Amino acid sequence: MQTTTSQAHGRQRFIETLSESDLFQQYQRAFHTLTGLPLTLRAQGDMEFVETLVTHQSVSGVVETLVPVRVGKNPVALLQTGGVRLEPANAHTFAPLANALLDDDRSAQDVRTAQVHFQHVPVMEPERYEAALALLRSFALQLGESAHRLLFAHATHEPDAVRNAKVFIHAHLAEPMTLDAVASAVNVSPFHFCKIFKRATGLTFTDFVNRARVEKAKRMLMKPAARITEVAYDVGFQSLSHFNRSFRRIASESPTEYRGRMKDGHTPCLAVA
Structure with missing residues (x-):
């Protein structure tokens, strides 16, 4: 509970x-x-x-x-x-509400009050x-x-080891990365790190790393000159097939589909301060 x-x-x-x-x-x-x-x-x-x-x-x-x-x-x-x-508000459109009130044994005054409110609904x-x-x-x-x-930044009472691990992960995304290496970098045992990282982020270490890599790939895919194969390796995936599978699993679309959707302007462009 x-x-x-x-x-x-x-x-x-x-x-x-x-x-x-x-x-x-x-x-x-x-x-x-x-x-x-x-x-x-x-x-x-x-x-x-x-x-x-x-x-x-x-x-x-x-x-x-x-x-x-x-x-x-x-x-x-x-x-x-x-x-x-x-x-529009008229007798015809008000009739269903009036009938429902009468069926519920409401008074005529209740019906008149409801009609006043009904007429003021935009x-x-x-x-x-x-x-x-x-x-x-x-x-x-x-x-x-x-x-x-x-979701990457949102955590409750995040331990220093988890916060430092996130910094380390984002700084080394392009490199091969293991749980043992990250745990060592933040000075905790692999077992303890695995436990506190999942509790704080809601994700396993591997899932977090893959999501971070996909998030970085999304930003890189916004550049028209960036080739998908180069993006895959630049964010740390060891093969194009692994990149494509991970991207689709996390983003529910392929890198090509994502780039096309962004290019076609399917999201509104709002300046964010």
């Missing part, structure tokens, strides 16, 4: 850090200015399994949309927007709402990239 509670607190701190990032704050303001819609970032609930964009509509016609933010294949957060109706044209969701899909991709980087 204590471990579960600690993990929940860790997820919440991660979401708070991501929502306070310059990237999210800038996009949140721009999205609201452009569409008039609210935008929040929250954790996925224990009983929620949002794998793709989903829109819920209440009996009053108010829509709420959730867009998953992914790190690789795994949803790590949800973008939430909505709070509008896609049809209305948006369906085409405009769909355009706003298209923006969110693109932003979710970019925010996922930011979340991926944040």
Whole structure:
């Protein structure tokens, strides 16, 4: 139970850090200015399994949309927007809510009060709402990239040995690297290092190194002149096939697909301070 509670607190701190990032704050303001819609970032609930964009509509016609933010294949957060109706307020569109209230034995006064609130809910044209969701899909991709980087730095009560190991790993990515060598560099036994590193990062040593190498490769692939084979070896992979397998496993796409998606502008370009 204590471990579960600690993990929940860790997820919440991660979401708070991501929502306070310059990237999210800038996009949140721009999205609201452009569409008039609210935008929040929250954790996925224990009983929620949002794998793709989903829109819920209440009996009053108010829509709420959730867009998953992914790190690789795994949803790590949800973008939430909505709070509008896609049809104008009139007797026809209010009827389902009125009937639901009456079926629930609510009074005529309750129905009249609900109608007043109903008339004040903002209305948006369906085409405009769909355009706003298209923006969110693109932003979710970019925010996922930011979340991926944040996961490397996000840890609770991180021991000095783990922090120093991360510095060592990033400084020597291009070189062959073993757990024993890194443990020796931070002056702890391999057994103890393996234990505290997994506890602090949530990743095995090998997975962390591969993710760090893939993250560096992503930055290098943004340069049009960089050849994929050269990138693979420059970030420390010993073969192109290993690089391709690791990249696809971590990023859910091949290096070529990633480069093409970035080149085609499938993520919005926002300046981050």
